[in-house]
Amino acid sequence: MIxxxxxxxxxxxxxxxxxxxALISEDGEHVFYAERDPLPxxxxxxxRESVYPLLDRGEAAMKDSAMTHALRSFLEPLGDCEIFAxxxxxxxxxxxVWNGVDRTQPGPPFRTxxxxxxxxxxxxxxxxxxxxxxxxxxxxxxxxAMALRSxxxxxxxxxxxxxxxxxxxxxxxxxxxxxxxxxxRADPRPSIPxxxxxxxxxxxxxxxxxxxxxx
Numbered sequence: 001m002i003x004x005x006x007x008x009x010x011x012x013x014x015x016x017x018x019x020x021x022a023l024i025s026e027d028g029e030h031v032f033y034a035e036r037d038p039l040p041x042x043x044x045x046x047x048r049e050s051v052y053p054l055l056d057r058g059e060a061a062m063k064d065s066a067m068t069h070a071l072r073s074f075l076e077p078l079g080d081c082e083i084f085a086x087x088x089x090x091x092x093x094x095x096x097v098w099n100g101v102d103r104t105q106p107g108p109p110f111r112t113x114x115x116x117x118x119x120x121x122x123x124x125x126x127x128x129x130x131x132x133x134x135x136x137x138x139x140x141x142x143x144x145a146m147a148l149r150s151x152x153x154x155x156x157x158x159x160x161x162x163x164x165x166x167x168x169x170x171x172x173x174x175x176x177x178x179x180x181x182x183x184x185r186a187d188p189r190p191s192i193p194x195x196x197x198x199x200x201x202x203x204x205x206x207x208x209x210x211x212x213x214x215x
Contacts, residue, residue: 002030002078004110005152006085007144008093009051011040018093019043019051020060021067022141023074023083024149032074033142034097037061054140068100081110086121086148088114115152123151 003026009019017040023032035055043052055061062070075081075098085091091112098108127147128135137143 002026002081003152004030004078004081004083005115005145005149006083006090006094007141007148008085008090009047009139009141010089010093011042011047012044015040015042016089016092017042018096019047020055020141021071021093021097022145024142024145025078026149026153028149030074030078031142032071033060034062034067034070035060036067037063051139054137054143064097065100067097071097075109079109083110083112084115084148084152085112086114086116086124115148118155120148120151120155123154124148127151 004023005026006021006023008021011017011019018036019039020033020035022034024030033056035057037057039052039055071094083091083094085094091114094112095108124147127150128138134143134147138147
């Protein structure tokens with residue numbers, strides 16, 4: 001099952017009109033980003049000053065019906081997905097785009113999970129502390145989705161001998177470890193410095209392979 005990380009931006013807390021929506025997969029291979037066209041006409045002062053200037057526009061700007069079509073075309077080929085976000089309103093925005101105005105689409109092929117447990121939120125903040133270029137773009141939906149993804153990778157694919165729910169004694173440990181390596185390669189700026197992450201992971205992988213060869 002593919003994990004995706006979601007972030008949305010909306011115009012104001014009262015009307016909650018969508019501005020932009022982004023999804024990125026755990027391995028960084030699947031990315032979706034779209035902005036509404038036209039933009040909501042009554043954004044809060046914060047959104048007007050801190051969100052609108054960061055928007056890509058161009059091909060990313062879509063009419064509502066086009067955004068719905070694009071999102072469905074992105075998600076349907078992925079099959080069963082689990083989508084993570086750090087705010088419940090993100091899921092409401094996602095559902096609105098998925099359903100569209102006709103509401104004829106079958107149930108979504110994804111489940112949702114609020115991801116705020118453990119040290120995830122502090123790790124998001126740490127990501128922006130270590131990456132000032134990304135911090136300057138904070139509140140761009142794709143940048144924020146990438147930050148949540150990075151925090152998740154660091155939180156759940158740690159370097160203490162445990163990767164996710166698998167350990168070095170688990171037959172699927174190699175798969176978990178290689179997923180972490182692919183994710184680190186896809187995003188060269190995780191919360192743990194890239195060079196340390198890759199050196200640690202490759203050393204562990206080589207040791208595991210050597211142990212298998214001895215057997």
